[in-house]
Amino acid sequence: MTACPTGIAHTYMAAEKLAQAADALGVDIKVETQGSIGAENVLSDNDVRNADGVIIAADKDVDRSRFVGKRVLAVGVAEGIRHPERLIEQVQSAPVHGAAGAADGGSGSGAVEPVGTGGGAGRERSVAYKALMNGVSYMIPFVVVGGLLIAISLALGGHATPEGYAIPEGSFWESVFKIGEIGFQLMVPILSGYIAYAIADRPALVPGMIGGWIANTGALYDSEAGAGFIGAIVTGFLAGYLVLWIKKVKVPKFAQPIMPIIVIPIVATSALGLFFIYVIGKPIAWVFEHLTGWLSGMTGTSAILLGAILGLMIAFDMGGPVNKTAFLFGAGLIATGNQTVMGMCAAAIPVMPLGQGLATLIRRKLYSEQERETGMAALFMGFFGISEGAIPFAAARPAQVIPANMLGGAVAGALAGLAGVKDAVPHGGPIVAVLGAVGGVPMFFLAIAAGTVVTAITTNALISIKERGAGRAPAISPVPVPAGVPVAAMAEPVFAGVGAGGARTPAPAAPVAVPAAEAEPGNETEAAPEAEVLSGYLTRQTVKVRLDAHEKDAAIREMAAMLATTGRVADPEELVRAAFAREEQGTTGLGEEIAIPHAKTDAVTAPVVGFARSTEGVEWGSLDGTKARLIFMITVPEAAAGDEHLRILAMLSRKLMDADFRERLMDAPDEPAVMRVLAEIQ
Numbered sequence: 001m002t003a004c005p006t007g008i009a010h011t012y013m014a015a016e017k018l019a020q021a022a023d024a025l026g027v028d029i030k031v032e033t034q035g036s037i038g039a040e041n042v043l044s045d046n047d048v049r050n051a052d053g054v055i056i057a058a059d060k061d062v063d064r065s066r067f068v069g070k071r072v073l074a075v076g077v078a079e080g081i082r083h084p085e086r087l088i089e090q091v092q093s094a095p096v097h098g099a100a101g102a103a104d105g106g107s108g109s110g111a112v113e114p115v116g117t118g119g120g121a122g123r124e125r126s127v128a129y130k131a132l133m134n135g136v137s138y139m140i141p142f143v144v145v146g147g148l149l150i151a152i153s154l155a156l157g158g159h160a161t162p163e164g165y166a167i168p169e170g171s172f173w174e175s176v177f178k179i180g181e182i183g184f185q186l187m188v189p190i191l192s193g194y195i196a197y198a199i200a201d202r203p204a205l206v207p208g209m210i211g212g213w214i215a216n217t218g219a220l221y222d223s224e225a226g227a228g229f230i231g232a233i234v235t236g237f238l239a240g241y242l243v244l245w246i247k248k249v250k251v252p253k254f255a256q257p258i259m260p261i262i263v264i265p266i267v268a269t270s271a272l273g274l275f276f277i278y279v280i281g282k283p284i285a286w287v288f289e290h291l292t293g294w295l296s297g298m299t300g301t302s303a304i305l306l307g308a309i310l311g312l313m314i315a316f317d318m319g320g321p322v323n324k325t326a327f328l329f330g331a332g333l334i335a336t337g338n339q340t341v342m343g344m345c346a347a348a349i350p351v352m353p354l355g356q357g358l359a360t361l362i363r364r365k366l367y368s369e370q371e372r373e374t375g376m377a378a379l380f381m382g383f384f385g386i387s388e389g390a391i392p393f394a395a396a397r398p399a400q401v402i403p404a405n406m407l408g409g410a411v412a413g414a415l416a417g418l419a420g421v422k423d424a425v426p427h428g429g430p431i432v433a434v435l436g437a438v439g440g441v442p443m444f445f446l447a448i449a450a451g452t453v454v455t456a457i458t459t460n461a462l463i464s465i466k467e468r469g470a471g472r473a474p475a476i477s478p479v480p481v482p483a484g485v486p487v488a489a490m491a492e493p494v495f496a497g498v499g500a501g502g503a504r505t506p507a508p509a510a511p512v513a514v515p516a517a518e519a520e521p522g523n524e525t526e527a528a529p530e531a532e533v534l535s536g537y538l539t540r541q542t543v544k545v546r547l548d549a550h551e552k553d554a555a556i557r558e559m560a561a562m563l564a565t566t567g568r569v570a571d572p573e574e575l576v577r578a579a580f581a582r583e584e585q586g587t588t589g590l591g592e593e594i595a596i597p598h599a600k601t602d603a604v605t606a607p608v609v610g611f612a613r614s615t616e617g618v619e620w621g622s623l624d625g626t627k628a629r630l631i632f633m634i635t636v637p638e639a640a641a642g643d644e645h646l647r648i649l650a651m652l653s654r655k656l657m658d659a660d661f662r663e664r665l666m667d668a669p670d671e672p673a674v675m676r677v678l679a680e681i682q
Contacts (some may be wrong), residue, residue, distance in 0.1 A: 001043065002080055003034035003058035011505065012653035013590055014057045014080030020657065021084035029088075033650075034062060053091035055080070062096060072097040076396040081591055082624055086242030098257055100258050128237070132342065135195035135236055140204075140370065143392055144377045146183020151384040152176035154431065155252050184388060188216040188229055191395060192236035194531050199240025200247065207243065207268035211235030214276050218321070221281025228320030229391045231284075233398075235276060243268050252331040260434050291325040303340065309677075310341070311348035311413025311451070318352060318387045320418040331426035339439070343421035346385070347447040348409040351430025352450070353382035355408050355455025356401065365574060365602065366467075371396075382452075387428025400466060404458035412451030419443035443617050471600040517530035533647055533678045534609050541566060543678075545669045547618070547631065556597055557579065559633040561668045563610045574603035575635060589620030594656050595628035607636040609648060611678065613666065630656070630665060655681045 002014040022029035032043045048054070048542040053071035056062060057080030073087060073094040080087065157173025158166060167174045192212025196204035214220055215231030227234070245262050255263070260364065291313075305443040313326035330345035360367045360375030365376065374392050381389030422439035425432060430448065433441050453457070533539070542563055549555040556579045564572045580598035582588065589595045595618070610633040617627025634648055655661055661680065668674040 001032045001056050012650045014077050016654045016657040017081050017084045024255045055087050056090050067097045109555045130194045131198035134198035138194040139191040140392045142183045142187035147381040147386050149180030188232045189213040192232035195236025196239035200243035203264040204243040205239050206265040207272050208236050208239040211239050211272045221277045223285035228317045295329045304414045307344035307413035307417025308410040310344045311409035312406045314348040315409030332659045336386050339422035342423040344416045346423040346428035347412040347416035349385050350382040351408045351412045351451035352387050353378035354404045354452040356390045356457035357395040359459045384431045400462035404455050408451040408455030411454045412447045415447035503519040537607045538609040540671050544612040547612040547614040559610050563608050568606045568608045571603040587621035589622030591622045591624035593626045593629040595620040596632045602638045604635045609634050
């Protein structure tokens with residue numbers, strides 16, 4: 001079984017390599033691939049029953065329950081590509097997979113410790129990012145369901161009271177509200193639990209979830225507010241890596257079956273829980289206490305400064321100790337007749353979800369479909385003053401979202417303080433003004449609008465800066481086509497800041513129906529039509545036998561410029577950005593001197609594939625350390641039917657494992673010859 005985190009190229013390369021090695025060794029083999037287009041060539045019960053052993057070459061968690069009683073060798077997907085013969089030999093003496101543990105002695109998942117990939121800081125960052133995204137993806141439904149149920153119950157069954165925005169006790173809408181509250185109570189431990197699960201598999205799920213619950217329950221460590229989602233991220237990573245460490249402890253063979261289901265969860269949960277309560281929790285309680293005293297001393301200072309500070313605090317952790325300190329400080333002053341401090345807080349409270357929702361609307365290409373859907377829900381929650389609607393965004397991109405939230409919150413709080421906005425109830429968001437609890441309504445809405453816009457613009461700017469990366473080459477220019485010259489007749493694409501030669505001027509070239517080397521007098525009309533390559537997505541126009549670029553970023557830009565000459569690229573700069581974003585998820589350098597950068601983006605209007613050769617090779621971070629000399633670029637629009645780009649990748653990955661095919665592709669003297677070799681890919 002082969003699988004990689006993205007489920008694309010490495011999955012199929014490992015499968016092809018294992019099949020080739022088995023054929024050379026005279027061994028019968030069946031390889032199931034778990035790619036992004038689903039499981040293919042699935043192993044049946046009979047296949048498993050009759051197998052002498054099972055090789056799992058995967059960098060992601062796969063279900064091993066069907067392999068109980070079989071010899072199982074679990075390694076990283078890179079090992080399947082680099083050492084397939086060795087794996088086939090080693091599996092014959094691999095440990096037998098038991099009902100409660102992994103075949104490697106209880107290590108659980110192959111997701112974070114792939115063999116033979118070299119480790120290093122880059123891989124650790126990749127593992128941490130994927131773990132964080134795993135937690136966020138599981139948390140989002142709880143945020144959306146809980147938040148929307150609370151918002152609906154407040155809208156239809158709530159009313160403003162001196163104690164806050166309330167729903168009559170015993171009413172139908174109170175029941176709906178409480179169901180929504182359960183969703184919010186669960187979202188923090190879910191985030192923590194599934195971060196831990198992604199790092200260390202099922203044994204880490206319980207300590208992660210319980211750790212997250214403890215982090216969010218301030219009463220357990222004498223704090224009026226829990227640590228919120230930031231605390232959950234901390235406990236998730238602590239639980240995951242603590243379980244990984246415990247797994248490495250050697251235990252007698254008789255104890256191995258109970259390790260993942262009894263010993264590890266109990267030890268990790270107890271250790272993490274006690275550590276948080278007695279070590280981490282105390283500083284959180286101290287922060288809460290001293291922040292309250294500090295704010296009390298600022299009530300006589302500038303209203304603008306106080307409003308900005310309260311806005312910063314409200315926006316920082318959305319339910320955590322800093323947020324709660326500011327909120328309770330404002331709410332406590334209402335009873336003394338000072339409603340302006342709560343007015344500052346009320347203006348800042350909805351800015352985070354409204355700002356993040358607006359950000360997904362004005363720069364949709366920066367966000368996934370799930371994030372865009374979450375953004376719509378965040379807008380709804382923001383109207384009702386539910387700041388937690390922004391937590392999925394902050395958890396996924398803390399370095400970009402939290403500063404943007406804080407800047408927007410500070411703007412909203414400062415404007416509300418400047419205008420003397422008042423709020424008579426301890427709640428925030430536009431809903432309190434709609435229901436008549438706010439004094440200075442026009443400025444209240446202006447403060448919210450200003451903070452929302454600042455948050456959205458800052459968020460998108462910071463995300464764009466991160467994805468472009470520091471020191472990247474300048475954005476490529478749109479490719480102009482000279483008047484009267486067909487796009488297909490252009491000898492070379494126009495690109496800026498690419499390669500040693502910089503920008504080049506397009507020159508019309510005569511269309512070539514038959515390669516000059518093959519044309520003979522009298523045969524001009526007998527040339528056979530050029531074979532279709534990769535469903536027609538790759539043409540001679542998107543083939544370049546000599547790549548000018550010597551670095552990865554420049555190579556991607558050069559190839560994007562080449563693809564733009566087809567007329568299928570609506571936004572070359574956006575295509576480059578999407579390709580860079582994909583590289584940040586993990587290198588597309590596949591080894592064997594191959595790289596396949598790819599992107600699914602609306603920057604292209606139809607699928608298009610390009611190929612270029614590099615004589616010297618381009619450093620691409622490949623698994624085997626080789627420089628990329630054969631480079632394919634695959635781009636499809638977001639709305640492309642099915643998973644066409646994944647199927648193209650699968651076909652390419654398999655064919656490129658053929659050494660003879662690669663050699664002929666490198667030796668092809670010109671574009672027509674390259675096309676004839678590539679036509680073999682079916």
